[in-house]
Amino acid sequence: MSRRDINLIPELDDYTQAHSTRTDDLLAELADETRASLPSNAQMQISAIQSKFLTMLARSLKVTRAVEIGTFTGMSSLSIARGMAEGGRLVCFDISEEFTSVARKYWERAGVADRIELRIGDAKEILGDFDPAPELDLCFIDADKTGYLTYWAELSKRMRPGGIIVVDNVFQGGRIIDEAEQGANVVAMREFNRVVADDERFDVVMLPISDGLTLAQRR
Template sequence: MTRSTETITPELHSYLVAHSEPVDDVLTDLAAETERLFPGFAGMQIGPEQGAFMTLLAQAVGARDVVEVGTFTGYSSICLARGIPADGALLACDISEEWTSVARRYWERAEVADRITLELGPALDTLRALPREPRFDLAFLDADKPGYVGYWEELVPRMRPGGLLLADNTLSHGRVVDPASTDASVQGIRDFNDRLVADDRVSQVLLPIGDGLTLARKR
């Protein structure tokens, strides 16, 4: 019996991507254009298997009202928007006009632009300005890591019971368990992970997809 998670070698990663929902031209072109326009930042995009997983998850929970904190050039927002119905809504939060101008073009190409609203500005302000009442079916957290706990505290009251919160990079490329890693991003993730296990408003699991994806369900 296996009680642990496989170490994912590059070969195994290629294999699991090849045996997941195929990545279409829109996402392939978006990943390539992001790499060309913003080399050095393209690694911030979620990977193909995580995208497929998030689309499927949004479909599985019947999500209609979704919020994303950290949009960049749009890869994850397209995956989420594809998982909600045509009359569903995705609120995308980011601070960068330059990066999200690429997202806007690809939302048009993916034919999901009409279900996405982009709010430009510090996401904490955007979230605080929303009525503090249960609304969202699904939330995806993928912005500045030191901000995660603050985003969490704004998001949880705005999730409907049974709603799912996803948080990316919760393994910090393995640095969460390296005592020598003390930078603000790693510490922000550690604080966030510790906050979640002590939060009885949710049940959660940290999955080894990409750089760690935490799934939390509001009770």
């Protein structure tokens, strides 16, 4: 699967993967199919280490209610769904029928399709209609970067105490610390990172995994 930890020299990245649980054949096949069928988008997929991390996190939190924003071909949703507790439910939001048709196929093959509901559309517009009950255990945000603040506003108020929001790409390839970088995604992510760090409702840890992964736990 993918090597995408921007913080590690390749040898340490290899070592990290070699000393983590082996990636099973289905996830490896999904990574291969994504690379082959969507070569110009395949880099959007989460890394193998992130996949294992999400499964372990979902299992540790005994997740029964989860939300994902940004599903693509299904690697992160599959990783979360596999770690969920009995009766768990994951609601996924994505704007693309094309990308998520691959995800649907792998959810079926993994035997987790009955735990996942996919909602197609711009998540900034349709997330507000989502069940307002504040009882989510786990959320994963990995879609359009300029939408992250909207996703934070909608999801943060729905988290149960102890529930965790995981956010990908908070480093923006390292551009986040270069003030000369003023692209829309980088600027949006700087503001997002500031808002999250200042949110008194959450304990926040920004981890140097892959392209930067923030974990925010509801107090």
